[in-house]
Amino acid sequence: MEKQKANIDRTNAVVKLRGVEKSFADYDVLRGIDLDLFQGENLVVLGRSGTGKSVLIKLISGLLSPDAGTIEVLGKEVTTISEKELEELRIRIGFSFQNSALYDSMTVRKNLEFPLVRNRKGITRAEIDKKVAEVLEAVSLSQTINQMPSELSGGQRKRIGIARTLILNPEIMMYDEPTAGLDPITCIEINELINEVQQRYNTSSIIITHDLTCAKMTGDRVAMLLDGQFQRVGTFDEVFNTTDPRVTPFYDYNFIQ
Numbered sequence: 176m177e178k179q180k181a182n183i184d185r186t187n188a189v190v191k192l193r194g195v196e197k198s199f200a201d202y203d204v205l206r207g208i209d210l211d212l213f214q215g216e217n218l219v220v221l222g223r224s225g226t227g228k229s230v231l232i233k234l235i236s237g238l239l240s241p242d243a244g245t246i247e248v249l250g251k252e253v254t255t256i257s258e259k260e261l262e263e264l265r266i267r268i269g270f271s272f273q274n275s276a277l278y279d280s281m282t283v284r285k286n287l288e289f290p291l292v293r294n295r296k297g298i299t300r301a302e303i304d305k306k307v308a309e310v311l312e313a314v315s316l317s318q319t320i321n322q323m324p325s326e327l328s329g330g331q332r333k334r335i336g337i338a339r340t341l342i343l344n345p346e347i348m349m350y351d352e353p354t355a356g357l358d359p360i361t362c363i364e365i366n367e368l369i370n371e372v373q374q375r376y377n378t379s380s381i382i383i384t385h386d387l388t389c390a391k392m393t394g395d396r397v398a399m400l401l402d403g404q405f406q407r408v409g410t411f412d413e414v415f416n417t418t419d420p421r422v423t424p425f426y427d428y429n430f431i432q
């Protein structure tokens with residue numbers, strides 16, 4: 176289940192955070208974080224509940240502003256660009272959230288068409304059909320095209336959610352707890368899909384998870400948030416090669432002998 180080597184350009188950081196700080200009332204969540212996501216890389220972010228992983232995603236996508244520091248995404252400084260530029264930037268980022276957020280009243284096909292029709296003005300029927308078929312094939316669910324979300328399993332809904340994100344050809348993918356609530360075999364299939372997406376679409380991804388099998392299978396690097404900073408960053412083995420009592424419980428809980 177080791178991660179296969181990916182084609183990563185370490186000279187090109189598609190997300191670059193420097194000295195980012197964020198507090199809420201008197202709680203300092205992020206205390207000066209530095210982070211690079213390199214082009215083509217899968218970067219796993221780990222941390223206890225409430226350490227600021229969702230805040231990190233909101234900062235990167237411009238939904239929250241930092242109190243200090245810089246956040247560069249695909250060459251744009253998100254803290255200073257206009258709302259219009261921010262909207263254009265967000266279309267280049269794919270979000271895969273925990274609940275997949277499919278529209279229950281629409282078929283799989285309509286769910287997939289929705290972002291295209293909304294964001295690609297002037298797209299033809301033939302182009303839409305081609306794109307829908309392509310992303311369904313990418314997630315191995317071509318046969319579900321006319322089904323309703325309620326007829327799909329949790330794992331299938333997750334895959335369709337990823338397909339709906341892929342339909343706009345995102346350069347960056349953000350996966351928020353992609354394996355939460357799924358059985359172990361489906362988790363492995365989702366991990367494999369994350370890696371297939373990386374290869375096929377040449378995406379750079381941030382994967383937030385508490386599942387260390389997911390971290391090990393998908394992460395080219397792992398970054399662990401501890402006390403408001405990325406204090407351990409490296410390969411999976413590098414991050415867990417420690418007796419730090421803030422780190423070892425993560426490993427023991429997932430892989431206890």
Ligand SMILES: Nc1ncnc2c1ncn2[C@@H]1O[C@H](COP(=O)(O)OP(=O)(O)OP(=O)(O)O)[C@@H](O)[C@H]1O
Binds near residue numbers: 202204224225229231
């Ligand atoms: N808009 C907000 N206003 C006030 N406090 C907030 C806001 N957003 C987040 N917080 C606080 O910031 C901290 C970090 O929250 P965040 O949701 O990023 O944690 P997390 O690491 O994603 O946790 P989990 O693993 O449980 O999802 C929490 O204490 C939370 O209450």
